[in-house]
Amino acid sequence: MKDARTKLAAAIGIVLLVGLSAYAIRWSPNELDVAQEPGTTATYLLQLQNESDDPVQVDVFVADWTRGKDGANDLSIPLNGARWVFERSFSAGDVVVLRYSVRIPEGERLDVTGEYRSWAPQVEGAVTGANELPGDGESGEPPSSGMVSIHRKVESADADGQVAVSLTIRTSIDFTGLTIEEVFSEGVEVTSLDAGEAQFDTINRSCADWVRVSQDRVALEANESREIELQITTPDDYDGTYWCIVHAQSQALQVIGEIAGTQIVSRPSVGLKTLVTSPGTEVSRGEVIDVQVVETDPLVLEARFRNTGNIQLVVTAAAEVIDSVGSTVASLSFSEYGRDYFRILPGSTRTIQMTGFDVGESLPSGIYQAIVSFDFGGDALVVGVKGFRIQ
Numbered sequence: 001m002k003d004a005r006t007k008l009a010a011a012i013g014i015v016l017l018v019g020l021s022a023y024a025i026r027w028s029p030n031e032l033d034v035a036q037e038p039g040t041t042a043t044y045l046l047q048l049q050n051e052s053d054d055p056v057q058v059d060v061f062v063a064d065w066t067r068g069k070d071g072a073n074d075l076s077i078p079l080n081g082a083r084w085v086f087e088r089s090f091s092a093g094d095v096v097v098l099r100y101s102v103r104i105p106e107g108e109r110l111d112v113t114g115e116y117r118s119w120a121p122q123v124e125g126a127v128t129g130a131n132e133l134p135g136d137g138e139s140g141e142p143p144s145s146g147m148v149s150i151h152r153k154v155e156s157a158d159a160d161g162q163v164a165v166s167l168t169i170r171t172s173i174d175f176t177g178l179t180i181e182e183v184f185s186e187g188v189e190v191t192s193l194d195a196g197e198a199q200f201d202t203i204n205r206s207c208a209d210w211v212r213v214s215q216d217r218v219a220l221e222a223n224e225s226r227e228i229e230l231q232i233t234t235p236d237d238y239d240g241t242y243w244c245i246v247h248a249q250s251q252a253l254q255v256i257g258e259i260a261g262t263q264i265v266s267r268p269s270v271g272l273k274t275l276v277t278s279p280g281t282e283v284s285r286g287e288v289i290d291v292q293v294v295e296t297d298p299l300v301l302e303a304r305f306r307n308t309g310n311i312q313l314v315v316t317a318a319a320e321v322i323d324s325v326g327s328t329v330a331s332l333s334f335s336e337y338g339r340d341y342f343r344i345l346p347g348s349t350r351t352i353q354m355t356g357f358d359v360g361e362s363l364p365s366g367i368y369q370a371i372v373s374f375d376f377g378g379d380a381l382v383v384g385v386k387g388f389r390i391q
Helices: 002-012
Strands: 025-028 031-035 041-050 056-063 081-090 095-103 110-120 124-126 148-157 162-171 175-184 189-194 199-202 211-213 217-220 225-233 240-250 254-259 262-266 269-278 286-296 299-307 313-322 328-333 341-344 349-355 366-375 382-390
Touching: 025 240, 025 269, 031 041, 041 056, 041 217, 056 211, 081 095, 081 162, 095 175, 110 148, 124 148, 148 175, 162 175, 189 199, 211 240, 217 225, 225 269, 286 366, 286 382, 299 313, 299 328, 299 366, 299 382, 313 349, 341 349
Parallel strands: 031 269
Antiparallel strands: 025 041, 041 225, 056 217, 056 240, 081 175, 081 199, 095 162, 095 189, 110 124, 110 175, 148 162, 211 225, 240 269, 254 262, 286 299, 299 349, 313 328, 313 341, 313 366, 328 349, 366 382
16 A cells, blocks of 8 residues: 555655654654553653754644554554545446444534545545534435545434444546545544445544644754643543654655656655553453465465554564474564564554575475464463465
């Protein structure tokens, strides 16, 4: 999906977020990980530093952030929102229905807006239909014309505040790739009921609504630093870890390349990852979803691990290969960016690869078992097993 977003950026010249290293802007500390009791307000002092010889002006704002299945930072999920990404092609006349549910606090109503964009050719627009939840299901007729249309309808709402919503996609043209974003007037829990083969992403443990910054625009002279206050107000009842990111984003655009005559520009940004945990409520738990043999010459294993607890885990991984008589014939390890561990947020899934062989090395023909273990400091290792044969 990262490659697909890069292609989209090249096609329409959208603004991307990259590091502010060229401007030498730094947060200190570079990550904020705090324990804070429910129902309290606390203020944390940060330093925003300009280590360059040039002045810079930045906007400071709070956004959502998570990690993808490969561990890469994902900054493109909208604040208080959800995202669907189709990487496939659509044909004229296609009708696809997505369904999701939202839990709304008792007695409240929620505004929702949405937008979409296809990739090639580029078509973009707003989602039509119901724009208030729970609503009464009446959302007007869907558009009868247009190259692409997406219509929102409230399908049901129960007494517990659970609202089911559908998004109906209709197209009169052929195109490739589609991104849909729904944004809500406050942070709510969004659950996919039917993603229609799209990749669905949302952040149900966002603390962005809890965070306020003392300055939303900062001008820094060369080699100047500025103190920024970060105020966090936690809800009366929460458990585990919630997170967001605080951006310091340059007001100046930077041209970073050109493809087929289209300039690609960025608005450089440096982010402060912010994690807030309710003390005494931490649950460390995980499971192995799948183990696969990717290659046999040399042997490469792929394993998928899911964090089923409520806090961020720091996980190490290792694997042993056992032959048909129970002897260990190989040990495999995980390493990434020079580290033998990875971090994974609550509810997230991470896919890793492990090898202990050089190119040209291989196991002899036979029947084997790969035993993959994950250690995140719990009482016992979490293990996955995969049998395989080498001819």
